[in-house]
Amino acid sequence: MRATVMYGAGDVRVENVPDAQIKESTDALVVVTRAAICGSDLWPYKGMQPSDIGRRMGHEFIGVVEAVGKDVHKIKVGDLVAAPFAWSDGTCEFCQQGLHTSCLHGGWWGGTELDGGQGEAVRVPQADGTLYPLPVSRDHALMPSLLTLTDVMATGHHAAVTAKVSRGKIAAVVGGGAVGLCGVIAAKRLGAEQIIFLDRHADRISLAKEFGATDIVSERGDTAIERVLTLTNGLGAHSVLECVGYEESTRTALSIARAGGAVGRVGVPQDEAMPVAMPTFFRNVTISGGPAPARAYFDELLPDVLEGRIQPGKVFDYAGDISKVPDGYRAMYDRKAIKAIIAF
Amino acid sequence: MRATVMYGAGDVRVENVPDAQIKESTDALVVVTRAAICGSDLWPYKGMQPSDIGRRMGHEFIGVVEAVGKDVHKIKVGDLVAAPFAWSDGTCEFCQQGLHTSCLHGGWWGGTELDGGQGEAVRVPQADGTLYPLPVSRDHALMPSLLTLTDVMATGHHAAVTAKVSRGKIAAVVGGGAVGLCGVIAAKRLGAEQIIFLDRHADRISLAKEFGATDIVSERGDTAIERVLTLTNGLGAHSVLECVGYEESTRTALSIARAGGAVGRVGVPQDEAMPVAMPTFFRNVTISGGPAPARAYFDELLPDVLEGRIQPGKVFDYAGDISKVPDGYRAMYDRKAIKAIIAF
Numbered sequence: 001m002r003a004t005v006m007y008g009a010g011d012v013r014v015e016n017v018p019d020a021q022i023k024e025s026t027d028a029l030v031v032v033t034r035a036a037i038c039g040s041d042l043w044p045y046k047g048m049q050p051s052d053i054g055r056r057m058g059h060e061f062i063g064v065v066e067a068v069g070k071d072v073h074k075i076k077v078g079d080l081v082a083a084p085f086a087w088s089d090g091t092c093e094f095c096q097q098g099l100h101t102s103c104l105h106g107g108w109w110g111g112t113e114l115d116g117g118q119g120e121a122v123r124v125p126q127a128d129g130t131l132y133p134l135p136v137s138r139d140h141a142l143m144p145s146l147l148t149l150t151d152v153m154a155t156g157h158h159a160a161v162t163a164k165v166s167r168g169k170i171a172a173v174v175g176g177g178a179v180g181l182c183g184v185i186a187a188k189r190l191g192a193e194q195i196i197f198l199d200r201h202a203d204r205i206s207l208a209k210e211f212g213a214t215d216i217v218s219e220r221g222d223t224a225i226e227r228v229l230t231l232t233n234g235l236g237a238h239s240v241l242e243c244v245g246y247e248e249s250t251r252t253a254l255s256i257a258r259a260g261g262a263v264g265r266v267g268v269p270q271d272e273a274m275p276v277a278m279p280t281f282f283r284n285v286t287i288s289g290g291p292a293p294a295r296a297y298f299d300e301l302l303p304d305v306l307e308g309r310i311q312p313g314k315v316f317d318y319a320g321d322i323s324k325v326p327d328g329y330r331a332m333y334d335r336k337a338i339k340a341i342i343a344f
Numbered sequence: 345m346r347a348t349v350m351y352g353a354g355d356v357r358v359e360n361v362p363d364a365q366i367k368e369s370t371d372a373l374v375v376v377t378r379a380a381i382c383g384s385d386l387w388p389y390k391g392m393q394p395s396d397i398g399r400r401m402g403h404e405f406i407g408v409v410e411a412v413g414k415d416v417h418k419i420k421v422g423d424l425v426a427a428p429f430a431w432s433d434g435t436c437e438f439c440q441q442g443l444h445t446s447c448l449h450g451g452w453w454g455g456t457e458l459d460g461g462q463g464e465a466v467r468v469p470q471a472d473g474t475l476y477p478l479p480v481s482r483d484h485a486l487m488p489s490l491l492t493l494t495d496v497m498a499t500g501h502h503a504a505v506t507a508k509v510s511r512g513k514i515a516a517v518v519g520g521g522a523v524g525l526c527g528v529i530a531a532k533r534l535g536a537e538q539i540i541f542l543d544r545h546a547d548r549i550s551l552a553k554e555f556g557a558t559d560i561v562s563e564r565g566d567t568a569i570e571r572v573l574t575l576t577n578g579l580g581a582h583s584v585l586e587c588v589g590y591e592e593s594t595r596t597a598l599s600i601a602r603a604g605g606a607v608g609r610v611g612v613p614q615d616e617a618m619p620v621a622m623p624t625f626f627r628n629v630t631i632s633g634g635p636a637p638a639r640a641y642f643d644e645l646l647p648d649v650l651e652g653r654i655q656p657g658k659v660f661d662y663a664g665d666i667s668k669v670p671d672g673y674r675a676m677y678d679r680k681a682i683k684a685i686i687a688f
Contacts, residue, residue: 094603094604097604099603099604099628101626101628102603102604102627102628162628162630250621259438259443259446260438260441260443260446265625268625269621269622269625271621271622272619272620272621272622273617273618273619273620273621274617274618274619274621275616275617275618276616276617277594277613277615277616277617277618278613278615278616280634281609281612281613281633281634281635282634282635283446283634284443284445284446284506284632284633284634284635284637285634286506286630286631286632287630287631287632288628288630288631288632289625289628290624290625290626290627290628290629291625291626291628293628
């Protein structure tokens with residue numbers, strides 16, 4: 001089968017690899033119908049050390065179940081299923097409390113051991129716990145929005161939830177990639193009254209406004225912090241969604257949170273330490289977030305997608321078949337595209 | 345009047361200073377009956393640059409109201425009052441939400457502009473918002489426990505609240521000073537089933553056990569982390585109370601929190617950056633806490649003190665009159681005393 005393999009920084013190839021197949025009795029075999037390239041795929045695309053064996057890529061996909069192991073009971077052959085960006089058994093104590101990304105028997109797609117979503121088929125471990133059956137046909141018009149539930153929309157929602165967005169509050173979204181844009185959707189959906197969007201790319205700003213952003217801050221660093229303070233009566237935002245992961249963006253996020261406010265960070269941290277321990281302490285700012293338990297959020301978000309109340313699929317501005325994957329990485333890396341969707 | 349002034353590291357003096365007096369119409373003049381030396385007073389005692397004018401000390405005190413300004417209506421002359429470690433108007437949006445330490449018109453005791461609590465009298469700004477009348481006589485036997493409500497018991501409680509301690513949970517308390525010991529009381533009071541106390545001083549360990557600690561970890565660094573993981577089935581504590589503020593203690597606290605858990609930090613951070621951004625991110629650990637809004641917690645904690653359900657006053661193991669203040673600092677700094685109470 002054809003699948004995406006990364007061999008080093010900037011070196012992504014679509015290659016023939018061994019066909020995916022069931023190995024464990026709790027596996028399902030899923031033939032991929034849609035996949036996406038993620039902003040987090042760009043971290044290794046930027047910095048991965050060269051590797052001879054390479055690393056299978058992709059963790060956002062929808063597909064049709066072709067086979068299941070003998071211990072798979074909920075998922076059936078023929079189901080159209082969405083796979084969240086982490087797999088999980090659905091039964092351990094962390095899954096039961098809705099933190100599927102910390103599943104005691106779960107893990108992550110791709111790498112050197114598992115199939116990735118940017119390929120024709122995937123062996124899905126813990127299929128009953130991992131996969132979410134979708135009540136639509138495989139080429140439904142809402143497929144792009146449904147695909148975002150596997151990662152970016154769930155992640156934007158997680159940022160908003162952990163930043164404690166609620167009705168009437170002021171939210172600020174740091175970073176305007178697909179996750180930040182979905183964070184705007186999530187903040188609006190949870191009732192934020194004012195949504196400040198921090199990014200400087202015209203295409204993203206335009207989409208953020210469409211999604212509900214009320215104020216745009218295109219400056220960076222201290223100037224951005226000052227602008228947000230000015231926009232919030234000098235007090236800062238109640239809820240800050242950190243959707244980047246760099247030290248500067250984290251510093252900005254922590255600095256624009258008001259006393260007693262919360263920062264939900266979902267951008268993968270690129271540094272060991274977190275800045276501004278002291279000011280956040282004195283303002284009693286809560287720092288929360290992490291990898292979104294996307295599996296836990298399907299029940300809540302799916303109806304809003306199916307009934308058209310949110311349209312996160314608009315973050316896709318690049319589409320192609322699997323042969324376009326390397327070009328999709330490049331377009332996203334060069335900020336010529338926000339996010340790429342791959343149809344099989 | 346006599347008051348405590350710090351002139352540099354290790355240089356604390358009791359001196360004659362100008363009498364405290366009412367300056368603003370919202371002030372009260374309080375004659376101090378009890379005061380305490382705080383673990384946070386030891387930070388400048390350790391590192392303060394020499395100063396000619398010095399810095400007035402003390403932020404935990406109880407006293408009798410001797411006079412009030414014309415705009416003070418709730419507090420009356422003759423009231424016995426407790427002063428939380430920050431003063432606040434009680435009416436701004438932060439006070440209304442219970443975050444009095446971020447009061448828009450509040451501030452901190454002592455320094456170069458205001459009286460400190462370790463002196464014979466104090467001008468109390470925003471008296472109606474700041475002071476809490478106590479329904480007991482000035483020499484009541486519970487005075488030490490009542491005095492802890494001005495800071496250490498409130499701070500331990502804040503650590504427990506922001507670390508989300510609740511019934512049946514595992515709590516870990518990092519640091520066994522007076523605040524950590526009060527953190528044990530608070531964790532027990534909020535229903536923690538297992539309370540792991542991290543400290544290595546025999547006197548503190550003994551008191552922690554009396555307060556409800558179920559496990560003691562006297563190791564430090566990675567060994568301490570391993571021990572806590574062993575005690576918690578490899579998963580870590582649901583709630584971690586960081587009661588020190590050093591980088592190592594913060595690293596320990598963040599490392600022993602389980603996935604989805606919370607760290608309530610109340611130790612004043614001594615470093616600009618916060619360690620382990622990455623692991624806490626991947627485990628969705630929430631970092632919260634800050635200066636405790638002690639004023640907000642009186643209503644909840646006072647009945648438990650008055651009815652003897654908690655006895656935080658046991659943290660005082662050094663007592664004297666104002667002449668003993670310099671010796672009290674030294675005893676606490678040398679770890680010969682946990683906490684000093686001063687009677688006037």
